[in-house]
Amino acid sequence: DAGVIQSPRHEVTEMGQEVTLRCKPISGHNSLFWYRQTMMRGLELLIYFNNNVPIDDSGMPEDRFSAKMPNASFSTLKIQPSEPRDSAVYFCASSEPGQNTGELFFGEGSRLTVL
Amino acid sequence: AQSVAQPEDQVNVAEGNPLTVKCTYSVSGNPYLFWYVQYPNRGLQFLLKYITGDNLVKGSYGFEAEFNKSQTSFHLKKPSALVSDSALYFCAGPNNAGNMLTFGGGTRLMVKP
Numbered sequence: 001d002a003g004v005i006q007s008p009r010h011e012v013t014e015m016g017q018e019v020t021l022r023c024k025p026i027s028g029h030n031s032l033f034w035y036r037q038t039m040m041r042g043l044e045l046l047i048y049f050n051n052n053v054p055i056d057d058s059g060m061p062e063d064r065f066s067a068k069m070p071n072a073s074f075s076t077l078k079i080q081p082s083e084p085r086d087s088a089v090y091f092c093a094s095s096e097p098g099q100n101t102g103e104l105f106f107g108e109g110s111r112l113t114v115l
Numbered sequence: 116a117q118s119v120a121q122p123e124d125q126v127n128v129a130e131g132n133p134l135t136v137k138c139t140y141s142v143s144g145n146p147y148l149f150w151y152v153q154y155p156n157r158g159l160q161f162l163l164k165y166i167t168g169d170n171l172v173k174g175s176y177g178f179e180a181e182f183n184k185s186q187t188s189f190h191l192k193k194p195s196a197l198v199s200d201s202a203l204y205f206c207a208g209p210n211n212a213g214n215m216l217t218f219g220g221g222t223r224l225m226v227k228p
Contacts (some may be wrong), residue, residue, distance in 0.1 A: 004158070019200065033215075036182065042218075042221055043159075043218045043221065045215065047215070048215060055214075056214075087160030091158055091159070093158075093159075099156045102147075102164075102216075103149070103158070103161050103164065104151075104161070105161075105218060106160070107158050107160045108156075108157060108158045109156075109157075109158050
């Protein structure tokens with residue numbers, strides 16, 4: 001298996017622009033997580049899905065952030081409009097059925113820079 | 116509130132010396148605990164986990180961790196550090212609701228030649 005695949009790996013955009021980050025979880029995994037990592041705040045859970053359904057989005061910073069999982073093999077995290085403080089590395093992770101508190105498999109991350 | 120805490124932002128150790136990266140937990144009952152490692156510009160990678168059983172857990176790259184219930188700790192250890200072990204290490208455990216994994220703040224390990 002190729003592991004969790006994220007795209008783009010790097011994104012540089014200007015304030016106010018829409019940003020869409022993409023994630024393909026490992027086949028057969030039914031839980032998907034979006035994390036944000038910054039120097040100041042460390043690793044933060046933004047939202048997680050179970051069987052394509054959002055279970056907990058309490059970590060989503062504000063209404064500018066939205067996440068979708070239209071099917072078991074694809075998820076997006078969208079920021080609209082983007083702001084410089086959104087600059088961070090965004091990670092997607094997935095886990096096997098019944099293992100949302102078990103081992104997580106992380107993608108390589110999407111490094112976002114908002115100018 | 117986080118269920119795990121890493122009291123050290125950074126640990127420095129000389130190559131060949133033993134290393135310890137500390138983690139304490141506050142989950143009641145029998146916790147399940149994890150260690151993950153993050154190399155520069157990479158995602159987190161699973162190192163090892165404790166569920167039940169032997170308090171000494173062995174993991175990848177020669178790392179091990181000891182679950183200590185009386186001290187509510189799960190410190191990561193390695194008998195002889197390598198320069199290539201330099202990375203960011205995260206301890207993880209269940210959140211208070213027990214429905215997802217929560218991570219500590221991370222400890223940067225610097226192994227100097």
